[in-house]
Amino acid sequence: xxxxxxxxxxxxxxxxxxxxxxxxxxxxxxxxxxxxxxxxxxxxxxxxxxxxxxxxxxxxxxxxxxxxxxxxxxxxxxxxxxxxxxxxxxxxxxxxxxxxxxxxxxxxxxxxxxxxxxxxxxxxxxxxxxxxxxxxxxxxxxxxxxxxxxxxxxxxxxxxxxxxxxxxxxxxxxxxxxxxxxxxxxxxxxxxxxxxxxxxxxxxxxxxxxxxxxxxxxxxxxxxxxxxxxxxxxxxxxxxxxxxxxxxxxxxxxxxxxxxxxxx
Amino acid sequence: xxxxxxxxxxxxxxxxxxxxxxxxxxxxxxxxxxxxxxxxxxxxxxxxxxxxxxxxxxxxxxxxxxxxxxxxxxxxxxxxxxxxxxxxxxxxxxxxxxxxxxxxxxxxxxxxxxxxxxxxxxxxxxxxxxxxxxxxxxxxxxxxxxxxxxxxxxxxxxxxxxxxxxxxxxxxxxxxxxxxxxxxxxxxxxxxxxxxxxxxxxxxxxxxxxxxxxxxxxxxxxxxxxxxxxxxxxxxxxxxxxxxxxxxxxxxxxxxxxxxxxxx
Numbered sequence: 001x002x003x004x005x006x007x008x009x010x011x012x013x014x015x016x017x018x019x020x021x022x023x024x025x026x027x028x029x030x031x032x033x034x035x036x037x038x039x040x041x042x043x044x045x046x047x048x049x050x051x052x053x054x055x056x057x058x059x060x061x062x063x064x065x066x067x068x069x070x071x072x073x074x075x076x077x078x079x080x081x082x083x084x085x086x087x088x089x090x091x092x093x094x095x096x097x098x099x100x101x102x103x104x105x106x107x108x109x110x111x112x113x114x115x116x117x118x119x120x121x122x123x124x125x126x127x128x129x130x131x132x133x134x135x136x137x138x139x140x141x142x143x144x145x146x147x148x149x150x151x152x153x154x155x156x157x158x159x160x161x162x163x164x165x166x167x168x169x170x171x172x173x174x175x176x177x178x179x180x181x182x183x184x185x186x187x188x189x190x191x192x193x194x195x196x197x198x199x200x201x202x203x204x205x206x207x208x209x210x211x212x213x214x215x216x217x218x219x220x221x222x223x224x225x226x227x228x229x230x231x232x233x234x235x236x237x238x239x240x241x242x243x244x245x246x247x248x249x250x251x252x253x254x255x256x257x258x259x260x261x262x263x264x
Numbered sequence: 265x266x267x268x269x270x271x272x273x274x275x276x277x278x279x280x281x282x283x284x285x286x287x288x289x290x291x292x293x294x295x296x297x298x299x300x301x302x303x304x305x306x307x308x309x310x311x312x313x314x315x316x317x318x319x320x321x322x323x324x325x326x327x328x329x330x331x332x333x334x335x336x337x338x339x340x341x342x343x344x345x346x347x348x349x350x351x352x353x354x355x356x357x358x359x360x361x362x363x364x365x366x367x368x369x370x371x372x373x374x375x376x377x378x379x380x381x382x383x384x385x386x387x388x389x390x391x392x393x394x395x396x397x398x399x400x401x402x403x404x405x406x407x408x409x410x411x412x413x414x415x416x417x418x419x420x421x422x423x424x425x426x427x428x429x430x431x432x433x434x435x436x437x438x439x440x441x442x443x444x445x446x447x448x449x450x451x452x453x454x455x456x457x458x459x460x461x462x463x464x465x466x467x468x469x470x471x472x473x474x475x476x477x478x479x480x481x482x483x484x485x486x487x488x489x490x491x492x493x494x495x496x497x498x499x500x501x502x503x504x505x506x507x508x509x510x511x512x513x514x515x516x517x518x519x520x521x522x523x524x525x526x527x528x
Contacts, residue, residue: 132396140516145506240528242409252404252519255512259520264504 001068006055006080009087014078016100017055019090024161032159034099034172037064042169043101044070049172050102053078057085057096064097101172103159109179112148113187119213120147121261122193126181126230127154127221128250134158135166136251137219142170143255144262149176150184150216185233188216195234197226198257200247202238209237211261219257222250265332270319270344273351278342280364281319283354288425296423298363298436301328306433307365308334313436314366317342321349321360328361365436367423373443376412377451383477384411385525386457390445390494391418391485392514398422399430400515401483406434407519408526413440414448414480449497452480459498461490462521464511466502473501475525483521486514 006014016031034043043051053076056064061079068077085093123146128134134156141149158171188195194212198219218234220226239248239256270278280295298307307315317340320328325343332341349357387410392398398420405413422435452459458476462483482498484490503520
């Protein structure tokens with residue numbers, strides 16, 4: 001392993017890790033931050049994204065060596081003491097495991113959809129702007145073997161630091177792409193996908209629906225739900241709830257629907 | 265309505281609203297904070313907890329009048345301008361709707377269990393220490409008509425401000441009580457409850473389980489799961505997942521299981 005001790009928080013080799021929270025807001029020019037052992041393991045093992053370097057707290061190194069051996073031998077592993085690490089990150093990093101990934105060119109949504117297997121479960125997200133919900137939906141998508149997450153342009157970034165963390169790395173595993181909803185719906189239709197829109201006012205109870213070989217499941221925001229023009233074009237499905245109760249959280253709804261349609 | 269203008273952030277009548285975030289940490293001596301219109305509505309409409317007062321941003325008053333009319337005519341509604349409200353709360357309160365509720369004496373868990381209906385769904389939580397998960401589980405419990413949430417002593421407080429907010433008020437609606445797990449399991453058994461423990465290593469797939477008239481569903485923490493001695497005594501149930509995937513978030517698991525066992 002290419003272990004590189006870091007003593008100076010201003011060392012230019014760890015510049016990508018500086019002031020993590022502030023940098024969340026301004027963006028990282030094609031990079032993202034992976035935190036924690038499970039996420040680092042997915043970053044290195046899935047190979048969907050290139051990893052640029054890791055920054056590990058010195059007393060966490062032993063526990064993460066097996067994970068790091070999945071990287072090429074020259075992969076830079078910066079090692080720092082607690083005080084230096086905290087000064088780099090700008091806050092107390094008690095977990096002490098960080099890595100920088102490279103986004104690469106975004107996959108065109110049409111290519112992703114065209115390459116889905118003959119039996120496929122795709123999640124289509126419209127207007128999911130909360131990183132906790134985004135991360136939780138990816139986690140559920142991975143848990144139930146969804147093949148892709150397709151996002152409209154008003155969704156937030158699945159590679160935002162908090163979204164990756166909440167997804168427990170699933171955002172680095174489940175393929176995703178951004179696109180235009182109208183074009184996407186037409187493409188999915190052409191490729192033989194059944195298209196179900198989850199909505200509290202859906203006409204069919206989800207218990208009465210069956211999985212088709214190719215299925216696209218649309219989820220919208222909690223407040224406004226999916227746009228009316230989309231609901232008019234798709235088969236609408238509801239999750240039965242207690243009377244007088246408002247709505248489920250969209251991540252909870254995704255868990256129920258993905259479990260229902262999953263082959264697992 | 266008993267509208268009381270507040271101009272001075274130090275006015276003793278709004279002392280319960282001072283420095284909300286700091287007060288979260290030290291406790292509120294038998295009180296809790298309800299935030300937002302939906303939560304205020306549940307606080308006043310369910311009557312499970314007494315409401316002490318409300319503090320409303322002056323330009324939000326019109327939108328919340330119908331909700332406030334559910335309170336007694338002498339219920340104090342403090343009204344403040346934005347700057348005063350922010351200085352009371354200690355941060356920017358953009359939602360502008362707060363209320364103080366009274367916890368009252370905690371319900372003994374045995375009494376709550378004894379008074380459950382003949383057909384009942386109870387959620388038993390062991391070691392749920394994260395307020396987001398606690399709130400999300402209550403929200404799901406309300407959505408699927410669970411009759412009670414029973415908590416072991418290592419669970420966090422469902423009336424913590426963030427837990428109430430994440431529950432969208434369900435923590436003020438679904439009856440709950442704290443107790444000792446071993447005694448609780450014995451009581452539930454005596455009262456004819458089937459007892460299912462949700463665990464990734466459960467012996468029965470949840471799809472193969474059926475709802476009994478009285479059902480208790482046990483959920484544990486994500487990391488450690490339910491204690492082994494408890495798993496040994498209960499029927500264990502798993503949610504099937506994609507191979508190689510670690511685990512579901514406990515709130516997501518609760519959504520799937522409660523939906524499965526719900527009568528709705």
